[in-house]
Structure formats: C-alpha cells, structure tokens
Amino acid sequence: MxxxxxxxxxxxxxxxxxxxxxxxxxxxxxxxxxxxxxxxxxxxxxxxxxxxxxxxxxxxxxxxxxxxxxxxxxxxxxxxxxxxxxxxxxxxxxxxxxxxxxxxxxxxxxxxxxxxxxxxxxxxxxxxxxxxxxxxxxxxxxxxxxxxxxxxxxxxxxxxxxxxxxxxxxxxxxxxxxxxxxxxxxxxxxxxxxxxxxxxxxxxxxxxxxxxxxxGTFAEERDDAPPVYGTRAPLRSWNPLWANLEVYWALAKDAWRARRWRDKLQIWFAPPGWRPADLVERFPKDGFDIARVEYDPPLSRPMRAYALLHFLLLLALGVQFLTVAPSLGGPAKALFAVFVATGLVSLGALLEGRTWGFAIELLRLLWLACWPGLTAHWPGHLSTAMALRVPFASIAALSLPALAWAWWGTSALRARAAR
Structure with missing residues (x-):
C-alpha cells in the first residue's frame, strides 16, 4: 500500500x-x-x-x-x-x-x-x-x-x-x-x-x-462580479517567514496594547479583524480598498533570471531534503532546513529590492560553496558530500558576479521609478 x-x-x-x-x-x-x-x-x-x-x-x-x-x-x-x-x-x-x-x-x-x-x-x-x-x-x-x-x-x-x-x-x-x-x-x-x-x-x-x-456558506460565482484576490490586509512582501508570522504579530501587538484583560484574550479567538473600541481609536488602521494596486516592486531582467535560477536550485534542495530527512540526524536535518529557509528569505528580499537581502545572499553563496566540504551529511554520506564540492563551488563563483549585475540593474530601475 x-x-x-x-x-x-x-x-x-x-x-x-x-x-x-x-x-x-x-x-x-x-x-x-x-x-x-x-x-x-x-x-x-x-x-x-x-x-x-x-x-x-x-x-x-x-x-x-x-x-x-x-x-x-x-x-x-x-x-x-x-x-x-x-x-x-x-x-x-x-x-x-x-x-x-x-x-x-x-x-x-x-x-x-x-x-x-x-x-x-x-x-x-x-x-x-x-x-x-x-x-x-x-x-x-x-x-x-x-x-x-x-x-x-x-x-x-x-x-x-x-x-x-x-x-x-x-x-x-x-x-x-x-x-x-x-x-x-x-x-x-x-x-x-x-x-x-x-x-x-x-x-x-x-x-x-x-x-x-x-x-449555509455557499456563494455562486457571478459574471457581473469578477473575483478580486488577496486579503483585506495585504501582505505586500515576498518574505516567506513574514508571510507566516504577520497576523500572529498583529494579534500579539493588539493583545499587548489592549487595556482590558478580557480584550487581550478575546483578540485571539474573535473573528479576524475584530479589535476592541479603545484600540480602534488609539491605533487606527487603513480601510480596505478593493481597487488597490497589486504589490509588484520594480525588478530588472537580470534579477528575474537570477531569482528564477536560484529558486529552481532551492526547489531541488527542498525535494532532496524531504527525500533524505528520515536518514539524517537532528543537527544535520536542522542545518539543511535552515539553509533552505534562508535561501527562500534571501530571494524574497532580493525580489523586494532589500539591501539586507543582498548581504544575506552573499553569505548564502559563500556557504553554498563551502557546505559539502564542511559537513558529512549530504545526503548522508561523506563521499557524496565531497563529490559536490566542485559543482557547488562553481555555482557560487558564477553567481557572485551575476548577483552584483542583477542588483545594480534593479537598484537603477528602482531609482528611475522613484523620480
């Protein structure tokens, strides 16, 4: 079975x-x-x-x-x-x-x-x-x-x-x-x-x-009302960690700021968007605009190509992780998971044009080059890990100038858009 x-x-x-x-x-x-x-x-x-x-x-x-x-x-x-x-x-x-x-x-x-x-x-x-x-x-x-x-x-x-x-x-x-x-x-x-x-x-x-x-929760799609997608409090980020944490953080802030203990608890279990009256007055939020412009920061073609290629590599690493995870020890499994997650965060930051994303990506490329030589857990045997040293080091070496070119192009594009 x-x-x-x-x-x-x-x-x-x-x-x-x-x-x-x-x-x-x-x-x-x-x-x-x-x-x-x-x-x-x-x-x-x-x-x-x-x-x-x-x-x-x-x-x-x-x-x-x-x-x-x-x-x-x-x-x-x-x-x-x-x-x-x-x-x-x-x-x-x-x-x-x-x-x-x-x-x-x-x-x-x-x-x-x-x-x-x-x-x-x-x-x-x-x-x-x-x-x-x-x-x-x-x-x-x-x-x-x-x-x-x-x-x-x-x-x-x-x-x-x-x-x-x-x-x-x-x-x-x-x-x-x-x-x-x-x-x-x-x-x-x-x-x-x-x-x-x-x-x-x-x-x-x-x-x-x-x-x-x-x-009683059914609604039929109507031709005269095309669906508009997203959430009523838009994420406006490509950071996968923030995507998972944003509402928890918003709830925690509201719970901290609420004056009554009953409200501090109710915030977590009330319908999404509910806030006590004192918070609405002291910390107002922008209203929902269904006609808002989609989140799409300027991105140069070289950065698009860089992000796509490295995302495909991360995707392959993610599948590899799922395949070998049962055979890995706790530390090796955690290290592998952190590397994949860091790569996703780094690429998300690059897609947003964040300077700190560029810095993290440089460190990630360095680790990509050194990883097989530093750990014996890829994908569970030292011999296999050592065999990956040359291709991984080559990928990292070629990616460094590509990253610099892509970052320069995106920075110039964003500067022109801001004028």
Missing amino acids: ATAETIMMVAIPGFFVLMAVELAAARVMGRSVYRLNDAINSIGLGVLSQVVGVFTKLLTIGIYAWVVERVALFALPADNAWVWIGALLLYDFCYYWLHRAGHEVGILWAAHVVHHQSERYNLSTALRQTGSGALFGWVFYLPLAVLGVPVEVFAVVAVIDLIYQYWIHTELVPKLGWFDRVFASPSNHRVHHAVNDRYLDRNYGGILILWDRLF
Whole structure:
C-alpha cells in the first residue's frame, strides 16, 4: 500500500507539469495569470511548509496515532474499501470545519492567511501553504481517530484531499454545470479566494461543496462580479517567514496594547479583524480598498533570471531534503532546513529590492560553496558530500558576479521609478 509520502513525492512533478500547461494555455488565450515574484513566493511557501512538516509530525500524526491506540471505539481494518471511502468523506467533513474556523477565529486565521495572501489566482497559489497549521489543525481530525480510522488510512486520505484541491486553483477553467453543485470546483474556489463583499468567507469545501450548501456558506460565482484576490490586509512582501508570522504579530501587538484583560484574550479567538473600541481609536488602521494596486516592486531582467535560477536550485534542495530527512540526524536535518529557509528569505528580499537581502545572499553563496566540504551529511554520506564540492563551488563563483549585475540593474530601475 502506497504511503502518504510516496503519493506526495509522485504528485510533485505533476504539479509543475500542470503549471506549465496552465501558463501555456494562458498565453494562447492572451491572459496574464502568473507573475514571477508572486509564483516564487507561493511555491516557496509550499516548500517551507513541507520542510516544517518534517519537524511537526509529532502533532500531525503522533497525537492522532496516540488517540487511535488508546481511545478508538472501533478497530477498523485498513484493507476494507468502505473504511477508506468513509474515512475520506469524514476527513472532508472535518476539513470543512477546520477551514471554516480558519476564517472565523483569529488565531486560526493567523495560520490559514498564508494561503490567501497571493493577489493572483493560479496553480502556484495551491502550493501556498502555511507552516504553522500543525499547531491547532490536528484537533479537528480527532473524530477519525476516536472512530478508529487507522493511521495509514488517515495519512493517505489527507493527502488525497489536499491533492484534489490543487486543480481548482485556476482562472482558466469555466463553470462546470452540475459538477459545481456537488464538488469543489475552480468556479466555487475562486469565490473562496475573493475579497469581494458578496464572496467573503464562502465555499470552504475541500472535495465536496455540499457541506457549504448544507451549512449555509455557499456563494455562486457571478459574471457581473469578477473575483478580486488577496486579503483585506495585504501582505505586500515576498518574505516567506513574514508571510507566516504577520497576523500572529498583529494579534500579539493588539493583545499587548489592549487595556482590558478580557480584550487581550478575546483578540485571539474573535473573528479576524475584530479589535476592541479603545484600540480602534488609539491605533487606527487603513480601510480596505478593493481597487488597490497589486504589490509588484520594480525588478530588472537580470534579477528575474537570477531569482528564477536560484529558486529552481532551492526547489531541488527542498525535494532532496524531504527525500533524505528520515536518514539524517537532528543537527544535520536542522542545518539543511535552515539553509533552505534562508535561501527562500534571501530571494524574497532580493525580489523586494532589500539591501539586507543582498548581504544575506552573499553569505548564502559563500556557504553554498563551502557546505559539502564542511559537513558529512549530504545526503548522508561523506563521499557524496565531497563529490559536490566542485559543482557547488562553481555555482557560487558564477553567481557572485551575476548577483552584483542583477542588483545594480534593479537598484537603477528602482531609482528611475522613484523620480
């Protein structure tokens, strides 16, 4: 029986093939659905989420396994088709409530907001996943554990539910008639990602849209109201760490500034955007503008090329990390994860034109050149690590002048734009 990890590793190449198909189809149709900086940010957040997931399995799987072993009401067999079908339906039902709570409870929105920050809607948006969802998300799936759904069944249906939702993140597939009335579809999910008043906080279903129809959260996409994507408090950053932390930080600041202890607590559990009256008066925020200009800092062509090439390298390193992580010791695993995360932060800062991003990228290139020679844990054997010294040093050496050229071009472009 295929494991959840195996299914995901097989699916990953398919994700990128379908993105290429979507990009090609959009060009044929004369539509612009991708921006390089936005796509790098979305896919990078997906990589970061998977990397973090290696370290949070204790919460996502460990607690579930403990409940199944000690609390389960039934001993359900893992080789029964009805167990699998029932588990998938129940998982999707629980997902609906987790997803809905992620829009109705401040601290849960702090995790889920990552998935909504993109102001574009394409298949790369589907990969834009949170790194902190494991903190509370596991609670919503405990009913499956209490019923006795085996761990291996739970893990696989969770991946199936997640993979299904990939294809519905596109603007290119129109309404699908009867399909839209039963299943989550591109049209239904475009509504979910929109910030228009008529669409806000609707269509939470993962596979089935029937849950929304049953519990009163369904809204139909209308031709006279094109969806506008993003969040009502725009991120305006390509930093993947800040993307994961921005709402937590905003909640923490409001909780610190609130005068009443009741408000300090309520801020975390009230609907997103709720603030006590004294905070609204003392620390007002800008109103929501649906006509706002998309976040797109000036970027030179050399910087676009540099960011794309190094992002592809980081993407390969991320996949390598997921492959070898089970065989690595704690320190080596942490070092590998930090290197991948640092690269994503560095590229994000370069895409924003941040000077500190240029400095961090220089240090990252130096470490890239030296890493195989300094550690015996690539990808678990010293001989393999040493074999990488020359190609990694060559990549770093060639990247240094390319980075300087790209940075100069972007700085000049931004200076002209500021005049």
